Amino acid sequence: MAKDKTQYTCSECGGSSPKWLGKCPHCNAWNTLVETVAEAASPSKNRFASLAKTAEVTALADIDATDVQRTPTGHDELDRVLGGGIVEGGVVLIGGDPGIGKSTLLLQALDSLQRAGLKTLYVTGEESGAQVALRARRLGLDGSQVSVLAEIQLEKILATLEATRPAIAVIDSIQTVYSEQLTSAPGSVAQVRECAAHLTRAAKASGTAIVLVGHVTKEGALAGPRVLEHMVDTVLYFEGDTHSSFRLIRAIKNRFGAVNEIGVFAMTEKGLKGVSNPSAIFLSQHSEPVPGSCVMVTLEGTRPMLVEIQALVDSGGPSPRRLSVGLERDRLAMLLAVLHRHAGVACMDQDVFVNAVGGVRISEPAADLAVMLAITSSLRGRPLPKGFLAFGEVGLAGEVRPAPRGQERLKEAAKLGFSVAVVPKANLPKKNDKAFEGLTVHGVDRIEEAMELARSLA
Numbered sequence: 001m002a003k004d005k006t007q008y009t010c011s012e013c014g015g016s017s018p019k020w021l022g023k024c025p026h027c028n029a030w031n032t033l034v035e036t037v038a039e040a041a042s043p044s045k046n047r048f049a050s051l052a053k054t055a056e057v058t059a060l061a062d063i064d065a066t067d068v069q070r071t072p073t074g075h076d077e078l079d080r081v082l083g084g085g086i087v088e089g090g091v092v093l094i095g096g097d098p099g100i101g102k103s104t105l106l107l108q109a110l111d112s113l114q115r116a117g118l119k120t121l122y123v124t125g126e127e128s129g130a131q132v133a134l135r136a137r138r139l140g141l142d143g144s145q146v147s148v149l150a151e152i153q154l155e156k157i158l159a160t161l162e163a164t165r166p167a168i169a170v171i172d173s174i175q176t177v178y179s180e181q182l183t184s185a186p187g188s189v190a191q192v193r194e195c196a197a198h199l200t201r202a203a204k205a206s207g208t209a210i211v212l213v214g215h216v217t218k219e220g221a222l223a224g225p226r227v228l229e230h231m232v233d234t235v236l237y238f239e240g241d242t243h244s245s246f247r248l249i250r251a252i253k254n255r256f257g258a259v260n261e262i263g264v265f266a267m268t269e270k271g272l273k274g275v276s277n278p279s280a281i282f283l284s285q286h287s288e289p290v291p292g293s294c295v296m297v298t299l300e301g302t303r304p305m306l307v308e309i310q311a312l313v314d315s316g317g318p319s320p321r322r323l324s325v326g327l328e329r330d331r332l333a334m335l336l337a338v339l340h341r342h343a344g345v346a347c348m349d350q351d352v353f354v355n356a357v358g359g360v361r362i363s364e365p366a367a368d369l370a371v372m373l374a375i376t377s378s379l380r381g382r383p384l385p386k387g388f389l390a391f392g393e394v395g396l397a398g399e400v401r402p403a404p405r406g407q408e409r410l411k412e413a414a415k416l417g418f419s420v421a422v423v424p425k426a427n428l429p430k431k432n433d434k435a436f437e438g439l440t441v442h443g444v445d446r447i448e449e450a451m452e453l454a455r456s457l458a
Helices: 076-082 102-115 129-138 154-164 189-206 227-231 329-343 365-380 406-415 447-457
Strands: 006-010 033-037 091-096 120-124 147-150 168-172 209-214 234-239 246-254 262-268 271-274 293-300 303-315 322-325 350-356 388-390 420-424 440-444
Touching (some): 033 189, 076 234, 102 168, 102 209, 129 147, 189 227, 293 406, 329 447, 365 388, 365 420
Parallel strands (some): 293 388
Antiparallel strands (some): 234 246, 293 303
């Protein structure tokens, strides 16, 4: 019997090569070529031909465009991340570590939508129908009328979608689905790409909103070809430590809403519950101010959140350590250099540890000022005053640059009862603004001014 021809496909860009190479010849990524079975050339028409609709060239002004209709899922935090709810014909890809709660949240959302009168379908490729029913009982979803289909063959799933016409369908997970058109195993690059393409076109043609659950690699990225993220309308990442009860959903891509939006959930015995005031999670409850702690306001999408930055400066050896959790380590090294050069605070022989409380990751540079004040507070052993917060970007020349949407950040701090704020001068609010009552705001231009001000307040 003749051996099937094989080729090597890149898991990053989807390009193919007849032999294995260390580096992909198409995108230059290393160690991404995976062996797949080469498809035989077929004289019949392309299998995607029926999905391609003919269209006329039309002027942009002549196209009748209306705002997309959204269906709330019944979970405010999930709706926030999606941009207001599920969009008809939209395709959502959600990824996250095993056991973090993807299937739990989607089953809860489907049950809420079904109880609101919408037709729903849950396609499970990883569990049997009985296992899904057991989970529903554990979550307290008694009497749920969500339709469940335990199937991994693409053609049967598409036929069921065509026959039942649900308003929303969940495919859990895309890595378990396979098409008969291909001979490669489920989860391979070719199968994932093929099945996702067919399901996406089916969603656009029928108006059914489809949610694809995706596996993640050891590095935390979505498994399969990167083209998968380009096919879908929305990409969500489920984050969080399995040892903690809190979970974060972050929007990485959204054609119908804001990106970098964040939703916060708490894992309970009855499933995932939305957290309406996430600032409470990321603030430690100190009875008295402690050295090395400074609160900042970070922006996650459209939501301002208060996060506590903690720093510990301790005497180090000949090669002191710089370690940061939740913040960029290279940026920490840069801030320590600025602190030494422009503010005269030397940490050259000290170990410096910086942590963002609650497991949140802060990527914006507005945390610079809070990090530097926390480090100085720990080094001197003097706490910052109670109700103190700071934010602002610090440049290499020692200047304090404004943070975007500073007024919103200060309003959130005033609402939560903070009394003193050190911010860039450009972010100072207008005088006599009632929204900032009870909050004394100090504006600074340079890092030396901020340090002097913190010393006088402490």
